[in-house]
Amino acid sequence: MSAYTELSEYIAEVNDLLNTISILNWDARTQMPVGGTETRGKQLATLSAIAQERLTADRLRSLLDKAEAEVGGLPPESTERRSVEAVREASELFRRTPPQLTRELANLRSVAGKTWAEAKATNNFAHFAPDLERMFALNREFAQSIGYAEHPYDAMLTLYEPGMTAARLQTLFAGLRERVVPLLRAIVNSGRTPRTDFLEHHYPVELQRDFSLEVAQSFGFDLSRGRLDESLHPFEISFTRNDVRMTTRYNPRFLPTALFGVLHEAGHGLYDQGLPADQFGLPTGTFCSLGIHESQSRLWENQVGRGGPFWDHFFPRARQAFACLRDVKPGDWLFAINDVRPSLIRVEADEATYNLHIILRFELEQALVSGDLPAGDVPGAWNEKVQSALGLTPPDDARGCLQDIHWSFGGMGYFATYTLGNLLAAQLMEALRDDLPGLDDDARAGDFSRVKGWLNDNVHAHGQRFRAAELCRRATGRPLGHEALVRHLRARYAPLYGL
């Protein structure tokens, strides 16, 4: 047996453990009775410890040494070399993290999750502040342990967007903001606002589910290799490319939450269902980065799912499904679901203002990670930035700096990947249109097979074979930038707002 094969088998078992952890988490969020919480925590801790032990084992190191020697002569972008390299990186990351820090972070995560929820429910930031302070301190310690080139924030990004840096994000985000702010001003100054009353109406949950799944299946989501459930916070998770699960949340009086939620998660799901089967169990068989993952959800939710051609096909079907839409004009519907207005809540934001929410979080996170901003000063800093970016003042912290769960689980650097996803989705869509003329006609016929096929070939099938930056360059012919997204936003909103 070659060292590479032996390494592959070793890693496939670690992969089984990691996927099992995902199954336990999915179950906890969609099925588990509340009584199971404590013992589920123990099961997760045991499995995580076993996975970590295996990822830092001396036996893995020696397998890696041998496999590296074996594949050293292959081209740098061969799957074998990329796999060995990715395993080495993961192993080094774990080895460099002090076990004590891992335990402290795990404990703090479960405590902070609780205090954050309580603080949000009672609108009491002070209740969460000490845990938040500690969370950033531990993350700073983590950054010191694993090392970084310029900014401790770069170390945070390693977990979500390997290869990305704070400096590069600053450039990307500054370029984007510079173009979005005037666009937003023009929209607000246009004086136009859509009718939106029909969005809040009687939308039976069962019909919402059927309609959303019909759309997801038209995108190519395969229900024999996936399913859709309900959860408080929607998410997508995959245990293998053949078992991919989405969740959503239904509001029986408001359609967009579940509908665009499912389109979004289906985009994630299509990525996972399209990962390379022959690399199963290896890093090259898994997704490239969170930004790439998010580009897939945003592409289907926004680029496709909020577009005119899509609704040319689906609005007549929506009118059949939902009685309250019978008298709504297609143009009014399209305008309503593309309503742009500065608002306080990130997850409810439109495509134009969404990235401003991300940028302010990114700026605060850098200051928090570096220690320049004490956690106690977050509410003031937050509100100042919201005022400056959106012209609004949060009436309370629940609708301000307490709105998102991410910091409570230590997900610093996570937010940035949402905007990376938006940027790449727009860039991918331009490349798709260049490669495949007539895509709008496909959409008007409800046929998305060419879009899915192109993404399968140019994104999904590569798994982790290329880094995110290289994947972007190969798929779109250029490095990631803000121009495609700006062009998309202008093209979408100009006709609606008469710009």
Added chain:
Amino acid sequence: MSAYTELSEYIAEVNDLLNTISILNWDARTQMPVGGTETRGKQLATLSAIAQERLTADRLRSLLDKAEAEVGGLPPESTERRSVEAVREASELFRRTPPQLTRELANLRSVAGKTWAEAKATNNFAHFAPDLERMFALNREFAQSIGYAEHPYDAMLTLYEPGMTAARLQTLFAGLRERVVPLLRAIVNSGRTPRTDFLEHHYPVELQRDFSLEVAQSFGFDLSRGRLDESLHPFEISFTRNDVRMTTRYNPRFLPTALFGVLHEAGHGLYDQGLPADQFGLPTGTFCSLGIHESQSRLWENQVGRGGPFWDHFFPRARQAFACLRDVKPGDWLFAINDVRPSLIRVEADEATYNLHIILRFELEQALVSGDLPAGDVPGAWNEKVQSALGLTPPDDARGCLQDIHWSFGGMGYFATYTLGNLLAAQLMEALRDDLPGLDDDARAGDFSRVKGWLNDNVHAHGQRFRAAELCRRATGRPLGHEALVRHLRARYAPLYGL
């Protein structure tokens, strides 16, 4: 840290792994999309291998040696001594089983499960025969590996009913059969048969679910520590006493399947929810044996759930829930759900004939395990025994020797625990009635708290602290016998059939 504490922590982690395996199995049977089958098999194999590795590790042996020395001075029935003893037994069982045999059995199980289902669907026993022959051969090998006193079947029983032997079962079952056969003859000769037309009617699935759950909750099943789902084959499984899951199968045109199914699984569920919390993670915190487990399901399903006092309370509610029962007389309902008639299918059998189905399987299994009966001769032997016990001839093997899944997963010895459960349920009910006068009045008021409380104290709370035989003696004051069940059957059927 004492060796006992160290051992407990070690075993708690193994327990986490075993419970995780249960979660993966539950998910596979209730939620998983069909595409996940293959990769789920890999996840289960990896986790099983890790659990097995830990149960046979030298470190465990040395912990056991030290813990045994440490607890040696405690009373034999202290939880500490029983725990150490039970871990030693499990470890020895695994150590004595050749790894090669474990692998072969696991492979054969997945293959035989498939060939059995195909053979049943196409009514083609020959398609399953080679796997069945091999399954018994491997089980024979397993019996040789782990050892046994008298009959290789005793080794099979170790897995399901530790301490039980084929010889003891023969005595118990012979005594039961001797008394049941004349009772059954008297019933058939009575010439009475109930009206049963209303059992097959329009029973909306949602209402079946609500009604069944209402009953399960009246028994004391706690939905904050459990749930009910659907699956092809109903089962109950628990991941901890605080996360106990039941499944059932609904037939929209027939009420009894789901209703009595849920009552049955709720009995299992109440046992698992009542296990000792302070022994969590240790053998003493888990169920005693499959026979004891089955006694709980049978007690709630049959002793309670098919009784007159229970229906005095619940029939008026059933009539409210199901329109088709509005004109049915309570007496007709009670007779219908206690209809006795020899039939071919075990899972559809009444309380009187049920054990005859088990006894014939028990006899065939002994001959198959010892090698006296070649698998190819099973259909002939089966049909002969069905004719002799029930006076019927199966028209095909699908309704004969292919009806049950058990042999395809190697569950030889499993069937016997169903009749052990029936015997013990009757004996427990007599003890309950002795201890708690006026139980029928409780049932008429829909109050089952004293029954649950008694079972909590006398059965559930002991976990694995006593062997099954000792648990029976303590709870009922006498060894397990057939008399209580015979008395129950006579008391139940005499008024219905005018005996």
